[in-house]
Amino acid sequence: MAPLLSMHGINKRFAGIPALRAAELVVEKGEVHALIGQNGAGKSTLIKILTGYYAKDSGEIVFDGKPVTFSSPQEAQGAGISTIYQEINLVPYRSVTENICLGREKRRFGLLDWRAMHAEARALLSRFNIDIDVHRPLMAYPTAVQQMVAIARAIGFEAKLVIMDEPTSSLDEREVEVLFGVIRQLKAAGVSVIFVSHKLDELYSVCDRVTIMRDGRTVQVAPMAELSRLDLVTTMLGRELTQVLQEGRKADDTVDTRKPILKVQDLAIGRRVRGVDFEVRPGEIVGLAGLLGAGRTESVRAVFGADKPDTGMIRFAGSDKAMTEPADAIRAGMGFCSEDRKLEGIIPDMSVRENLTLALMPQLARRGIVDEGRSREIVDQFIKRLGIRCSDPEQRIRELSGGNQQKVLLARWLCMNPKLLILDEPTRGIDVGAKAEILSLIRELAGQGLGVLMISSELEEIVEAASRIFVLRDGRTVAELEGDAVNEQSVMAAMAHGHESNREAAHG
Structure with missing residues (x-):
C-alpha cells in the first residue's frame, strides 16, 4: 500500500544558508509518526x-497518491492536512464555537446555523472529556483548554493527516493521557498523525515510527520499538551522550559562600503568594520548584519589579530599596528571561541584533544617536560566545529556532553584565541538545560569579542544575534543599507534603 505522504529530496535555503538538504519524510496511512x-x-x-x-527550492511531495505543491496553509487544509501549532493561533475574543468552526461554518437558509455549530463544538470537545460553555469567548478559559480547542478544531476538518507541533506543552499529565486517547482514535479511523515533541516519554508512548533530523538532513528512520533512548538521543545530537552529560555537570565548587546577592523574606502577593522565602549567593544556581500555581513566577516578577508585593522584604545587592518597575531592577543589575519568550521576550519582526541590544540601547546612545560600531561589536561577540546560529545579525529573530531565540534572550541580559539572572522555564519547548547547551552555558556563567535564580517544571533539570532548591507549595516556601537532599524524591515529597519543618530538616 502506498504511503499517505512522501517527501523526497527537499531542499530549502534562507539568505543563502541551507535549512534543508535533501530531507526525506514518509508517513504511512493510519500511522503516528514522530518527527524529531x-x-x-x-x-x-x-x-x-x-x-x-x-515554497521548497527543489524536491518532490506526494500526498494521498498525487504530487502536490500547496501555495498556502488554507490550500493544504482543504486537501486534508490540519496543523496544530505549539503557539495557539486562534481568536481569543471569539467564542469557542466560532474558533472550532472558523472557515467551515454551517449555514441554513443562507444564515449561520448556530445550533448545529454549537452541537458540533460540544461533540468534538466531548472526545477530550471537556464540558464547557461553548458560547463563551476562548480567552475565558485557561491555556490547557485553549490547546484542546485548537486540537478539536483541527480534528473537525476531517483531516487525513494531522500535524501536532509540541501539542502537550500546555497540558497536565491527565490532559496528555486524554490527548493520547484521541490520537489512538484517529489512528484506528485511518487518520495519520505527525507528532513533533522533545519529550521522549511521549514519543515512546504514542508513536509507531520516527524520523530523526540533524542539520537540515534526515539522518535516520526507524520503528520506535527498535530504537533505544540512548540511540535516539545520540543520533539526534550527532555525538555521544556522555559528552553532553559531561558538559552539563554541576560545578558546586564554584559557589561563592559570601553574603547573598538576593534575599527574599515573607513575601506576600494577593492570594497566590502568602509567605515565600529564598536567597541567592554570587556564583550559585538556585532552583525554585513547585507545582503549577505554587507562586514561583509571581515571586520572581515581584523581585524584578514587574508586580508590587503586598508585604515582605526583598534585599538585592545589600539594598532594601524596592524595585518599583523593571527599569529599576535592570539598573541595579538584574536580568529576567520570562517563561513565554514569544509573548514577553522576543520582538519577532526585529533582527537578532535589535533584539540582543534592546536592554543595552540607552548605554549605546549618545544624544539620541546609537553607536552602530559598538553595537555590532557587542552583537558579534555574543553570537560567537553563545554559539547563536543565524545567517547574519540582521536576520529576523522569528526565523531562528527556539533554542537560538533563547540564546539571544540570554545574550540580551549578559551584555548588561548583571549580578543576578532570573530564568523562568529557560528550556521550555526546546529539544534535548539545545537544553544541554543552555544549561551548560548557565553553569559556566555561575562559575564566573553570576547569581542565577531558575524556575523549571522539569525535576530532572532543576536537580541537575541547581546546588540549592527552594520548594514552593500553595504560595509558601515549604522546603530548602541542599547537598545530598537535592534529589527528585526530596523535591516531590516537599511538593506533595511539604511544611515549614522541612526547611529545618534540610539544614540538620
Whole structure:
C-alpha cells in the first residue's frame, strides 16, 4: 500500500544558508509518526513546506497518491492536512464555537446555523472529556483548554493527516493521557498523525515510527520499538551522550559562600503568594520548584519589579530599596528571561541584533544617536560566545529556532553584565541538545560569579542544575534543599507534603 505522504529530496535555503538538504519524510496511512531533531534541525521548515507556508527550492511531495505543491496553509487544509501549532493561533475574543468552526461554518437558509455549530463544538470537545460553555469567548478559559480547542478544531476538518507541533506543552499529565486517547482514535479511523515533541516519554508512548533530523538532513528512520533512548538521543545530537552529560555537570565548587546577592523574606502577593522565602549567593544556581500555581513566577516578577508585593522584604545587592518597575531592577543589575519568550521576550519582526541590544540601547546612545560600531561589536561577540546560529545579525529573530531565540534572550541580559539572572522555564519547548547547551552555558556563567535564580517544571533539570532548591507549595516556601537532599524524591515529597519543618530538616 502506498504511503499517505512522501517527501523526497527537499531542499530549502534562507539568505543563502541551507535549512534543508535533501530531507526525506514518509508517513504511512493510519500511522503516528514522530518527527524529531534539535532546534534548527529543519523540522519546522519541513512542515511549513508541506503545508504551503514556505515554497521548497527543489524536491518532490506526494500526498494521498498525487504530487502536490500547496501555495498556502488554507490550500493544504482543504486537501486534508490540519496543523496544530505549539503557539495557539486562534481568536481569543471569539467564542469557542466560532474558533472550532472558523472557515467551515454551517449555514441554513443562507444564515449561520448556530445550533448545529454549537452541537458540533460540544461533540468534538466531548472526545477530550471537556464540558464547557461553548458560547463563551476562548480567552475565558485557561491555556490547557485553549490547546484542546485548537486540537478539536483541527480534528473537525476531517483531516487525513494531522500535524501536532509540541501539542502537550500546555497540558497536565491527565490532559496528555486524554490527548493520547484521541490520537489512538484517529489512528484506528485511518487518520495519520505527525507528532513533533522533545519529550521522549511521549514519543515512546504514542508513536509507531520516527524520523530523526540533524542539520537540515534526515539522518535516520526507524520503528520506535527498535530504537533505544540512548540511540535516539545520540543520533539526534550527532555525538555521544556522555559528552553532553559531561558538559552539563554541576560545578558546586564554584559557589561563592559570601553574603547573598538576593534575599527574599515573607513575601506576600494577593492570594497566590502568602509567605515565600529564598536567597541567592554570587556564583550559585538556585532552583525554585513547585507545582503549577505554587507562586514561583509571581515571586520572581515581584523581585524584578514587574508586580508590587503586598508585604515582605526583598534585599538585592545589600539594598532594601524596592524595585518599583523593571527599569529599576535592570539598573541595579538584574536580568529576567520570562517563561513565554514569544509573548514577553522576543520582538519577532526585529533582527537578532535589535533584539540582543534592546536592554543595552540607552548605554549605546549618545544624544539620541546609537553607536552602530559598538553595537555590532557587542552583537558579534555574543553570537560567537553563545554559539547563536543565524545567517547574519540582521536576520529576523522569528526565523531562528527556539533554542537560538533563547540564546539571544540570554545574550540580551549578559551584555548588561548583571549580578543576578532570573530564568523562568529557560528550556521550555526546546529539544534535548539545545537544553544541554543552555544549561551548560548557565553553569559556566555561575562559575564566573553570576547569581542565577531558575524556575523549571522539569525535576530532572532543576536537580541537575541547581546546588540549592527552594520548594514552593500553595504560595509558601515549604522546603530548602541542599547537598545530598537535592534529589527528585526530596523535591516531590516537599511538593506533595511539604511544611515549614522541612526547611529545618534540610539544614540538620
